[in-house]
Amino acid sequence: MDSFDLLWGGLSAAVTPENLMYAAIGVLLGTFVGVLPGIGPAMAVALLLPVTYGLEATSSFIMFAGIYYGGMYGGSTTSILLNTPGESASVMTALEGNKMAKRGRAAQALATAAIGSFIAGTIGTLLVAFFAPALASVAVDIGAPSYFAIMVLALVMTATVIGASVIRGLVALFVGLTIGLVGLDLNTGQPRLSFGVAQLNDRLDIVVVAVGIFALGEALWVAAHLRRTPLQVVPVGRPWMGRADVRRSVGPWLRGTAYGFPFGAIPAGGAEIPTFLSYVTEKRLARGKGGEEFGEGAIEGVAGPEAANNASAAGMFVPMLALGIPVTATASVMLAALQGYGITPGPQLMTEQSDLVWTLLASLLIGNFLLLVLNLPLAPMWAKLLRIPRPQLYAGILFFACLGAYATNLDPFDVGLLLVFGLLGLAMRRFGLPVLPLILGVILGPLMETKLREALTISDGDASALVSEPLAVVVYVVIALALLARVLRRRPAAPTHPEETDRRDEELVNR
Amino acid sequence: MSTLAPDTHDTAPGGPAAPRRDLAQLGLAAVLAVVGALTVYDATTLGTGFADPVGPRVFPYVIGTGMVVLAVLLAVAALRGDVPEAEGGEDVDLTSDTDWLTVAKLVAVLLFTIATVDVLGWAISGAVLFAGSAWSLGSRTLLRDVLVGAVLAVASWYAFYVGLGIPLAPGILDGIL
Numbered sequence: 241m242d243s244f245d246l247l248w249g250g251l252s253a254a255v256t257p258e259n260l261m262y263a264a265i266g267v268l269l270g271t272f273v274g275v276l277p278g279i280g281p282a283m284a285v286a287l288l289l290p291v292t293y294g295l296e297a298t299s300s301f302i303m304f305a306g307i308y309y310g311g312m313y314g315g316s317t318t319s320i321l322l323n324t325p326g327e328s329a330s331v332m333t334a335l336e337g338n339k340m341a342k343r344g345r346a347a348q349a350l351a352t353a354a355i356g357s358f359i360a361g362t363i364g365t366l367l368v369a370f371f372a373p374a375l376a377s378v379a380v381d382i383g384a385p386s387y388f389a390i391m392v393l394a395l396v397m398t399a400t401v402i403g404a405s406v407i408r409g410l411v412a413l414f415v416g417l418t419i420g421l422v423g424l425d426l427n428t429g430q431p432r433l434s435f436g437v438a439q440l441n442d443r444l445d446i447v448v449v450a451v452g453i454f455a456l457g458e459a460l461w462v463a464a465h466l467r468r469t470p471l472q473v474v475p476v477g478r479p480w481m482g483r484a485d486v487r488r489s490v491g492p493w494l495r496g497t498a499y500g501f502p503f504g505a506i507p508a509g510g511a512e513i514p515t516f517l518s519y520v521t522e523k524r525l526a527r528g529k530g531g532e533e534f535g536e537g538a539i540e541g542v543a544g545p546e547a548a549n550n551a552s553a554a555g556m557f558v559p560m561l562a563l564g565i566p567v568t569a570t571a572s573v574m575l576a577a578l579q580g581y582g583i584t585p586g587p588q589l590m591t592e593q594s595d596l597v598w599t600l601l602a603s604l605l606i607g608n609f610l611l612l613v614l615n616l617p618l619a620p621m622w623a624k625l626l627r628i629p630r631p632q633l634y635a636g637i638l639f640f641a642c643l644g645a646y647a648t649n650l651d652p653f654d655v656g657l658l659l660v661f662g663l664l665g666l667a668m669r670r671f672g673l674p675v676l677p678l679i680l681g682v683i684l685g686p687l688m689e690t691k692l693r694e695a696l697t698i699s700d701g702d703a704s705a706l707v708s709e710p711l712a713v714v715v716y717v718v719i720a721l722a723l724l725a726r727v728l729r730r731r732p733a734a735p736t737h738p739e740e741t742d743r744r745d746e747e748l749v750n751r
Numbered sequence: 752m753s754t755l756a757p758d759t760h761d762t763a764p765g766g767p768a769a770p771r772r773d774l775a776q777l778g779l780a781a782v783l784a785v786v787g788a789l790t791v792y793d794a795t796t797l798g799t800g801f802a803d804p805v806g807p808r809v810f811p812y813v814i815g816t817g818m819v820v821l822a823v824l825l826a827v828a829a830l831r832g833d834v835p836e837a838e839g840g841e842d843v844d845l846t847s848d849t850d851w852l853t854v855a856k857l858v859a860v861l862l863f864t865i866a867t868v869d870v871l872g873w874a875i876s877g878a879v880l881f882a883g884s885a886w887s888l889g890s891r892t893l894l895r896d897v898l899v900g901a902v903l904a905v906a907s908w909y910a911f912y913v914g915l916g917i918p919l920a921p922g923i924l925d926g927i928l
Contacts, residue, residue, distance in 0.1 A: 294915030411821050417814045425807035430797050463853040465843045631890035639881045655865045671779050672835030693805040701804025
């Protein structure tokens with residue numbers, strides 16, 4: 241129960257009027273940005289990062305927690321009201337949620353999403369508080385070889401197993417690794433790939449890279465293919481749920497949480513698989529009793545995946561806090577923010593920066609709670625954001641992206657870099673290259689290099705050192721098995737095209 | 752992510768007229784190969800360190816070589832008819848032709864911002880950035896966009912200066928703001 245004492249300490253530190261204000265601002269800003277079409281949580285966090293620059297670490301993390309959960313919630317609003325998932329994890333929510341909205345049950349869909357997110361987020365955060373310290377205390381003893389292996393695992397999984405095309409996943413990963421090379425070599429201090437440009441010597445700012453690829457890339461891609469016809473927004477009232485809705489939602493909320501958390505917590509995460517599994521499970525379970533509603537707007541199909549999505553979002557804090565390894569784009573950006581405060585992520589984080597970590601976990605709980613309290617009544621207002629004219633909307637995104645890039649160093653050069661990465665983001669969308677492997681490559685590449693050199697320096701260059709620890713061997717076996725499974729199955733697992741599988745499913749059912 | 756078109760059960764994003772082969776990918780492959788080769792070349796210019804059996808070269812060698820190999824594989828895949836799945840989105844209509852003119856206008860607006868932000872200051876460059884982007888994207892309410900842009904830019908200047916203690920470039924408005 242030690243963890244919970246510490247969490248309690250964190251809570252009491254976090255609940256000051258000032259911090260509550262930051263949490264509330266974070267939740268509102270996060271939801272605002274998250275509701276805007278085309279912006280997922282990772283981009284929301286990256287875009288809003290500069291807002292926290294002047295704050296001290298604790299306040300800024302509290303604001304982050306709010307932004308993070310707010311951004312996630314905003315995504316479900318667009319999915320339900322516009323049928324446009326801003327990110328792959330919201331696809332399942334859109335599937336049933338939008339059908340519900342079209343049948344005049346938008347309020348119930350939004351409510352079950354919000355409450356499900358709250359429950360999953362709260363349980364998830366408590367599990368993080370329980371697991372992360374335990375994992376960190378084990379992880380302190382993990383040697384460089386095993387660390388290297390775990391990072392290889394994270395990269396291989398995101399690049400080859402999760403995406404639709406192995407080769408494009410790998411291309412994205414290697415582009416990311418190349419970006420990660422730019423700057424002074426950590427051991428010898430020689431510039432690599434900086435071509436004599438001073439600003440390139442101290443490594444590319446992950447915020448500029450992330451905002452460029454996510455925000456600017458998206459804006460340019462939209463500019464190239466702007467939909468000229470207006471989208472239909474389903475009108476919404478104040479979210480509420482009847483007793484029957486609650487009764488139908490409780491099971492999916494808890495099952496979704498159970499699916500989501502482990503997938504978020506293993507270094508191969510992503511919310512696509514658990515949201516898909518949750519959807520399929522609910523569909524199976526509903527068969528017989530109101531199951532025919534699936535495909536027409538079943539509340540279980542919103543409650544489960546939304547909970548799974550948020551639980552996996554909480555789970556991602558386990559590898560991030562305990563190992564210093566981000567497994568999602570959002571985690572990468574948050575990790576970059578941590579480093580901006582001079583905090584080295586890794587197993588020591590939980591002991592060295594214990595106050596900060598517990599305050600962060602406590603503020604996740606607070607942000608989650610505020611989200612529910614503030615946003616349920618505000619839902620009709622958020623829905624209005626969906627009607628912002630597109631030229632002004634994307635002009636605004638460009639404006640804030642440039643503001644953020646410029647404010648990092650007050651150097652127009654960074655805005656230039658932003659433009660370069662924006663064009664790269666445009667090209668990636670055009671050529672179907674996934675973004676996540678690239679971002680993880682940028683973050684993990686340098687870390688991997690450090691660990692590899694550490695491992696081989698100890699062994700004086702003997703490569704067998706890489707498999708000198710049992711854990712490393714186990715991880716390599718896991719990687720081999722995952723790749724083998726991928727090859728044997730030929731076709732990627734369903735989650736990359738859940739809607740198609742589902743359509744097939746539906747057709748079978750209809751027949 | 753692919754768009755969920757609820758009523759039109761269309762096939763792959765990219766529309767029904769998706770080409771059999773996407774030879775533009777060869778261009779991408781060429782760029783990747785050049786970047787990979789450049790990475791390897793850049794690594795050869797590095798000196799090795801002391802007591803560091805791996806040295807600063809190994810990673811660039813591996814990454815650069817990997818990139819060249821992937822470029823070749825991608826080119827082969829493209830020639831064999833492997834078509835990428837362009838990313839859909841809520842405001843994206845993949846059935847229309849690519850509108851390069853709008854993209855070029857936006858890039859020009861951004862270049863203008865980069866060139867002028869230190870001279871004109873964020874308040875002016877930012878306002879131009881917003882209004883110019885909105886105009887590029889098809890807005891025809893120029894006066895309103897300029898006003899909105901000016902309010903956003905001046906407000907963000909003050910917010911960063913007063914709220915966060917970060918002085919964005921005041922430019923020619925130095926002393927007025």
